[in-house]
Amino acid sequence: MPDRDPRALLSEEQAAAAQGSPEAYATVLKDRVARRPVTLNLDILEQTLAAKPWGDALREVAGPLLVNTAARPELLIFVNTIPRVPTAAAETVLVxxxxxxxxxxHAVNGGFDNAFDRLTTLRELKPRSLVRGHVTATVRVRATVALxxxxxxxxxxxxxxxxxxxADDRGDEPVAPGYRFAALDPATxxxxxxxxxxxxxxxxxxSWHAEQAIGRCVVRRWExxxxxxxxxxxDRLAEHDRPADRAAIAARIAALPADKHxxxxxxxxxxxxxxxxxVRTLYLQYPSIDFRPIDPGAAAPA
Structure with a gap:
């Protein structure tokens, strides 16, 4: 079979992804995967999954390409927090x-690196797991969660x-050769x-506030x-049809070591x-987002 024009292939993917339903795009994906060599733009696939509610419809063909599985993992809980939100005791009871x-x-020695690493994700987001993260809802994160x-x-x-x-912590991980953070004066x-x-x-x-608005996550204030x-x-146990005795759970949490935060x-x-x-000038990047849940003094969105 003669090679197909790469530009035509790309246009075909873009056109299928732009449709209002996933059927045409799924057909294109199946056709590409069946051919050798596979010619597929994974960036378009991730962007489509992140932007549209097509995870269920595309999982069979797209899952093996991006998350190494065509099935939803059994009983997978993903607790994603900003740093310094202590959840260890609650996680222990759930586990x-x-x-x-x-x-x-995230690696123990990762310092402030909260990047979303694909290989780590494939290793950790396995069936019957509770996984902790601190990742922003980037296109890749949203596509992975959807699949x-x-x-x-x-x-x-x-x-x-x-x-x-x-800011009050004394430790800091080197970022690159020549990094001399500790040599700066305390105010700097x-x-x-x-x-x-x-x-x-x-x-x-x-990013997660926007995902919550379309029902893709649950955002709660630690306070x-x-x-x-x-x-x-x-509530987490109920989501998985497990009975829960709140008094007993409270006693178990109280018996666990308290997190320093x-x-x-x-x-x-x-x-x-x-x-x-x-800090508040950074809010201007997101004029439609209400930052008051994390900053009661923030202005209401325009």
């Missing part, structure tokens, strides 16, 4: 009651408290931490959840007015 393995999308058929549980907290927790180190963390946190919240961790756990609130008050103003 024990549901018989899950515990996983993470796996999971609805992430996203926990956020006050942006200034979160930044202050990091704190300012740098504010800048680094703020951009990450604003993107994280805005609310921390008042009723047994209820949070019971579990009671830390109000540290954001240590940030200066200039720091707060600088």
């Amino acid at each position: 024990e009651d549901l018989g899950l393995r515990r996983g993470s999308l 796996l058929g999971i609805r992430p549980i996203v926990l956020v907290r006050d942006i200034f408290d979160t930044i202050a927790c990091h 180190r704190r300012r740098v931490r504010v800048l680094r963390m703020a951009a990450q946190l604003v993107d994280f919240f805005a 609310d959840v921390r008042l009723d961790w047994p209820g949070f756990v019971a 579990s009671g830390t609130v109000g540290r954001g008050e240590t940030l200066s007015a200039d720091d707060r103003a600088l």
Whole structure:
């Protein structure tokens, strides 16, 4: 069979992905996968899955290409939080009651690197797992979640408290050769931490807030959840048809070691007015997003 024009192939994929239903695109994908060599633009596939509710319709053909499976993993819980949201005790109860393995999308020595690594994801997002992450809802993340058929549980907290927790930490991981963060004076180190963390946190919240608006995830404020961790756990168990005794769950959580950040609130008050103003300028990138869940002092969206 003669080779087909690459430009024509690309146009065919783009046209099929632009349709209002997934059938035409699925037909194109199946045709491409059946041919050798396979000629397929995976960027278009990821963008389509991220933008359209076609995960179920495309899973059979697209799943093996992107997530190494054509089936939804059995009992997979993805808890995705901004840094400094303590969930260890709640996770322990869920893991024990549901018989899950515990996983993470981030290496222990990853420092502040919260990037979404595809190989790590394929290894960790397995059946019967509870996986923790701190990833922004990028195109690749949204496409992966759609194909796996999971609805992430996203926990956020006050942006200034979160930044202050990091700004007050003494440790820091080298980023590249010549990195001399520790040599900076304390005020400069704190300012740098504010800048680094703020951009990450604003993107994280805005991206998942948009996903929640179309029903693709559950976003909860840690400040609310921390008042009723047994209820949070019971709700997760109920989602998987498991009975839950809230009093018993509360007793088990109380018996577990407390996270060092579990009671830390109000540290954001240590940030200066200039720091707060600088962080809030980042909100301007997302004029339709309401940032008040993570910043009660933020202006309402236009």
